[in-house]
Amino acid sequence: MIIEAALALILALTFLVSSNNLSLVAGMAVGSRLLRPGVAMMIALTGYVIGLLAQGSEMKGYSVAPEGLLILSLIGVLVFTIGEVAKIPMSITNSLYMSWSALVLYNGGSLPVNFPIVLSSWFIIPILLALAAYLLYPSLVRLTASSNPIRRLSLYRLVMILTVFLVGFSFGANNLGLVWSMLGFSRIGLIGVIFASTLGVIITGRRTLGQFSRGMFTPPPVSSSVTQLLSFTALELSTVFAIPISLTLCTVGSLLGISMARGMRIINTQYLRLVLIGYVSTMIIAFTGALLIVKLI
Template sequence: MAYTLVINYALAFLLSFLVSGNNLSANAGAAVGSRSIDYKYAVIIALLGYILGLWLQGTYMRANVVSGDVAMVAMAVTIVIFIVGESMRVPMSLTGSLYASLVGASLALGRMMGNAVFVLGYWLSLPIIVMLLSYILYKSLGALSRLSFRYVGIYRVLSILTVFLLSFSFGANNLGLLWALLNFSYKGLLLIIISSILGVLLIGWRTLYRLSTGLFTLGPLTSFTVQLFSFIAMEIGTIYSVPMPVTVTTSFGLVGVGAAHRFRIINLKYFNELILGFIVSIIIGLVFGYVLIRVI
């Protein structure tokens, strides 16, 4: 129906605004926190990555196309979860809760998201793999850094490069998921681009500052390592149409690096809150997505 389409566009605009701004810290926070790049330039690079990723690879998320009613319920539930989480100061996963809501709403209609089992397996395995690989690469490259300080400059450049790469995959994956809920319409593409730009410029700086100062203290090598494997995890997820929460991925990468320092550089309390919020948001999204579609 026409009203469903209008509501979905409005919800997608708001979600894209929130997702883009709220996840700027995950995409560029490590590089800014390591002083590899100034905040203003990081914003420009991240926005460029968002737009190009959405435009060039957004349609890879085609496995998540659903009916208008399911999309409407899932997006509405996700926004409510975000608002409640913010009011309680508990970090919630927008992408995780959105996909869980899609699964719950689909189940209520007697259908199953075709990639649900694969997504669950990916969510359970990839963060651990990212953590282990981050630990191994950091330890290996750290040995080179002790031999010569010139590697520090190289890591700064690579850190800046991975800001773009991670933002590109984020645009393709997270923003591509929202575009899929609008059936990949050109109007939907334009709407998501505009709202993501506004989200970054209006609220992105706040979350960027929070992650850069609240979760870790790091150097260019840490920044490069975390962002590199987060990009790889996001890109693989995009290729297989798996929605991937970027904050969770980068946080596990940080834990891998933190393990090399016996966790001295990681705020484990914040990390635990992040993981708890991710799990809770998935459960709530699944349940409320199911219940609401049954009621409607």
């Protein structure tokens, strides 16, 4: 009974995270009017599945017992619910890692070996991405400014197709790979993650597709391209070292650098504050919540 309940809840979270992150994977391409929503959704979903199959097993070391998986799932649902009610972006990926760390601490008496590395990366990577975007964005603007407008538009569309796939790929490898790892890399777990992700994209993906771009900024094509490429790079490097990281964090870091390069004209600072509040809140709620639950039971 516990196994079935834990699996059902973790797949429900997979549904939610796949649907919500679609706005980060493909929302900017749709917001730039270079890809139609249906096309962008299918490209992103293809990236999800291929990334999970090709690199999901890189996220090693996060397997948990059914009882632990149930606690992680309950905390994830709590975090998501709080975010929805308070209208604050909360990271399910961070919730899963922090809850898992709390369980490791409770059962083994010490935090996971990679805990300092993961937390450091969560704060350092956005800064590095902001710096990279700040330096890269002006160069790309100058490089494309003199090209033929029609040819430039065609090039942007091709870049959008590529970057939507790449970010979808890295999301599948890292975030969905983390869920698969917690399921012990089982075959039924893999099938379940793919099925839940597909349903998340198809059923509610269109509703959430432009959510981020509407709240954060209006994405011109160069901004979208830089943001997507840097987010893909950060997620890929994190996957190689089995570090779970939120796609929201990567996107915000890149956008902040672009916004600084443009005189802070494209970013919604109020939304940025909400993202930061949600990020810190997720870590605190997930870690303390998991400790409280495991002690009570």
